[in-house]
Amino acid sequence: MELRQLRYLVEIADQGNLGRAAERLFVSQPALSYALRNLESELGLRLFERHSGGVNATAAGLDVVAEARRTLRQADRVTAAAERHLRGETGVLRVGFEASGAGELTTRARAEFARRHPGVRVTPKRFDWSEEAAALRDGRVDVAFVWLPADLTGLHAELVHSEPRVVGLPARHPLAGRAGVGVMEVNDEPLMWTERAPREWVDWWAVNPRPDGSAPRWGPTNDNVEEMLEQVADGAAICFAPASMARYYGRPDLRWVPLTDAEPLRVVLAWVAGADDPLVRGFAEVVRELAARA
Secondary structure, X not given: OOHHHHHHHHHHHHHOOHHHHHHHHOOOHHHHHHHHHHHHHHHOOOOEEEEOOEEEEOHHHHHHHHHHHHHHHHHHHXXXXXXXXXXXXXXXXXXXXXXXXXXXXXXXXXXXHHHHOOOEEEEEEEEOOOOHHHHHHOOOOOEXXXXXXXXXXXXXXXXXXXXXXXXXEEOOOOOOOOOOEOHHHHOOOEEEEOOOOOHHHHHHHHOOOOOOOOOOEEEEEOOOHHHHHHHHHOOOOEEEEEOHHXXXXXXXXXXXXXXXXXXXXXXEEEEEOOOOOHHHHHHHHHHHHHHXXX
């Protein structure tokens, strides 16, 4: 078994179609089909069911693809370790965050850690809605600023930041010039939400139920912050967000107004429980120091 075969396997699973997978891999479709048959023969398992529209992973295929992903990530880390030494670096720290993270604390902590550890490359990794904790558990990042509520199973977490929430409105909205608004003042407005995050997370951000027990008026869905802001700017809906988003995602067709009666966002610094990584410990120390001064 070769890494090349595993990359083929993952791409086929992602595309669900041998033709599209072959295009992305820059190989011919017959060559890709042959490689898949060889791998299935080697493993003694049928990994994909073929149909007129493409392929679907079998139960065995789903398990094998999941392990292939983990193997490829680990192989990438082996290559990265070698490259670090070629560049004279002593390590790399991957820091995860969502949207605006923990506001200025996120960027200040990365900068201060880099100053104290000049041989370490600090790599920021931004994730979409409620993905940071999962990224820690599956090894995509070493440490992360995680927005609560979140599933912190298997993680060590320390509260390091909180900030008020705001409502994002199109610039022409009647409430756009207000100094602050309450949740019930926008109760009839369609609200942006996402299907990518757990329901508990979605409901917390939506303030569901509302103070009077009613449910929000659900608007369009989105997969990331850019999609959300585009739809708000177009007037399709409003959104609730942390106050730092007003600084990091300012644009002329949007207005951010303080949400006066919603509990603040809390952010924890988290890493895998029991992990004894000196770089993670050093980063946590920096974050604690900076958070204490805030």
